[in-house]
């Protein structure tokens with residue numbers, strides 16, 4: 012046995028281990044204690060010095076060396092006298108039959124611990140159709156390539172997925188990897204609002220389009236010049252309803268009343284009608300004061316809708332046009348229906364929203380997401396929800412729609428509705444964010460899988476630790492020190508918080524097809 | 537705190553001390569109790585110690601004890617004996633049983649005769665392993681040793697088993713050593729009674745048979761010069777004029793009839809803060825040539841370069857580390873013992889007398 016250290020004290024959650032002098036433990040290292048009918052997996056969360064020598068004497072020794080520079084002075088048995096103590100917590104007990112329990116007892120006193128090996132992680136093994144590969148188990152910064160973590164896509168996407176990290180730690184790369192594996196599964200459909208147009212892979216770049224089955228399972232919409240095999244992103248203005256703006260654009264009560272009235276009077280034409288209304292023609296039969304108010308309300312409303320959807324009014328032809336071709340009153344784009352259908356067929360749908368402003372992007376998402384939720388609600392009433400794939404909405408900078416401030420100042424938006432009750436209808440949110448602390452606790456706690464990447468902001472880490480599915484109270488520093496692509500998965504679907512290394516997307520795309528299910532394609536919880 | 541005015545006993549005390557201890561006339565020969573006079577401590581008598589690349593193997597022996605429980609009529613001690621092997625800075629393996637541990641129980645009981653009231657002692661020793669008895673004194677000898685002590689309540693009683701054990705441990709160690717090896721005892725070769733000197737004698741005989749040199753090194757010494765100055769201080773002062781970094785000076789062939797060592801003072805590292813008392817079994821020392829003396833001293837110096845205590849043999853630091861009985865050990869065994877006593881109805885009374893006896897400790901805790 013390759014001994015890494017020996018248990019010398021402590022208690023549950025904070026076991027003290029003396030490091031074997033050669034082993035150079037790292038924070039995050041996984042250790043194993045071999046017990047009678049099981050193994051105990053432990054994780055290093057702290058390192059400190061230990062010594063047989065009293066602190067004052069150590070200072071004196073240092074003084075002797077620094078001040079006297081004596082010849083022939085040495086440290087006798089340095090490894091024996093001064094050493095490193097690791098603080099360790101037990102993560103899981105893996106039984107002979109590969110079942111996993113939460114550990115409720117301590118490893119043997121003076122028991123020897125060794126570094127984990129892929130053999131110890133056999134319990135991760137198993138096959139399955141709708142599983143997606145997330146990454147390799149990581150011990151400190153050492154990646155255990157044989158121990159792969161696959162999660163059940165249906166489980167994690169129904170119960171919402173949160174991907175928090177500060178910038179540059181690998182959120183987009185992770186999303187890309189996850190979506191890539193989703194292309195292999197028909198059990199989950201995804202709507203991806205791709206604000207940076209970074210997922211599809213244009214101009215020969217590696218991206219989701221590099222997947223061998225992309226033609227079949229990936230659909231890409233872009234407003235202009237769609238490459239071969241992809242489609243035009245056009246949303247017909249007549250598919251938009253006043254409630255699609257809810258919680259995204261802020262309207263006054265008077266404005267909302269006006270919108271509702273136009274919607275009931277003109278139905279699909281309501282936006283055009285509002286936009287084309289000539290303010291001078293308003294309120295002929297009314298008092299001047301009322302007319303003034305109404306025209307102000309209308310002016311502001313026009314302004315807000317124009318801004319939100321990036322519209323322009325072509326006075327000559329008396330039509331409303333979209334500056335980026337997305338919203339259309341003439342051609343009658345079918346994007347919304349198509350998208351919903353594709354998602355219901357388990358495909359990954361990427362919308363290039365990079366040319367849209369924030370609000371327009373969210374409104375587009377809102378139109379589609381509302382439709383999906385409606386369909387799924389109906390499917391549930393009709394008792395056919397089981398037949399549908401799980402649907403997930405992937406959204407960047409999630410606090411735009413589920414942030415505390417947004418939710419307090421405006422009415423509910425469709426995204427927050429999904430976060431709160433989508434689970435019942437198999438519709439989930441995949442929220443990517445740099446700021447988790449501004450998401451209400453109730454929503455955070457409901458995001459039952461979190462793939463936590465590095466984060467140097469204390470407040471963010473605290474929000475994540477408090478809402479994690481496992482006890483991460485000792486992992487604050489670990490999270491702070493996660494390198495690019497290093498992550499911790501905490502989830503109600505894993506037995507303990509799994510430290511992982513996320514692969515680089517290009518590596519994943521290049522090695523496709525992935526190993527066949529059942530052989531090296533491992534991982535089940 | 538006392539007010540600063542009025543009479544200040546400490547000031548008076550310091551004045552007296554100055555009068556008594558300064559301006560002493562040097563008389564640089566150690567004061568001996570009996571036997572031949574010491575040697576003159578002069579600069580020319582210092583012998584430099586050279587470095588060696590081939591240090592001898594050395595065995596360091598030490599013991600420790602702690603009182604686990606006591607009452608007016610018994611005392612239970614935990615005793616530890618340890619031996620470590622080094623060559624220069626390096627540990628060289630370990631003896632078969634490097635560290636042994638045993639409990640001693642000394643019970644004082646009344647033993648009347650027709651003519652007098654007196655007390656007798658019963659001694660029992662309890663090793664963890666019966667095979668360890670060969671490193672331990674016999675119960676009979678401990679008892680005899682107690683009887684030899686001037687008063688029944690000698691403070692040595694709790695440590696007697698340990699002291700005798702050290703000689704036994706040393707003898708057992710010698711039996712595993714080879715010609716030319718060096719045995720170093722912590723402290724001195726002084727013995728306090730008849731039994732102890734016979735234990736020491738057993739060791740010396742074994743060592744001489746096997747050609748193993750017996751030495752002892754003491755951190756402190758109460759020896760004085762004839763001028764009344766502390767020996768080691770005075771020697772240190774005189775050494776300043778010699779220019780030697782590491783040195784040895786022979787002090788006396790015999791400082792007391794209870795000590796079989798030839799006494800020296802040594803400084804084992806140029807940066808050592810002070811010299812130590814060092815002795816070699818007299819019979820062996822008197823037969824040594826200078827080369828042999830140098831071999832021993834150089835070997836000691838080669839083990840004394842650890843930064844934690846420059847000039848003190850690391851082997852003794854190590855032995856102390858293992859032999860020491862710490863307060864936490866005593867507390868743990870004390871608690872174990874108490875729980876066993878409590879389970880035994882007949883012994884509940886003992887518990888009470890232990891508690892009463894321990895009351896002063898509790899008082900110390902309260903009032904300090």
Ligand SMILES: Nc1ncnc2c1ncn2[C@@H]1O[C@H](COP(=O)(O)OP(=O)(O)OP(=O)(O)O)[C@@H](O)[C@H]1O
Pocket residue numbers: 176177178179180181182183184185495496497512513514515516
């Ligand atoms: N697992 C990984 N292995 C290797 N390189 C990675 C990994 N994850 C990310 N990278 C690289 O790190 C850089 C930043 O990654 P990425 O764009 O995914 O970060 P991000 O968190 O999305 O940043 P932003 O906040 O700017 O969106 C990229 O160059 C990417 O290729």
Ligand SMILES: [Mg+2]
Pocket residue numbers: 182183184
């Ligand atoms: Mg990104």
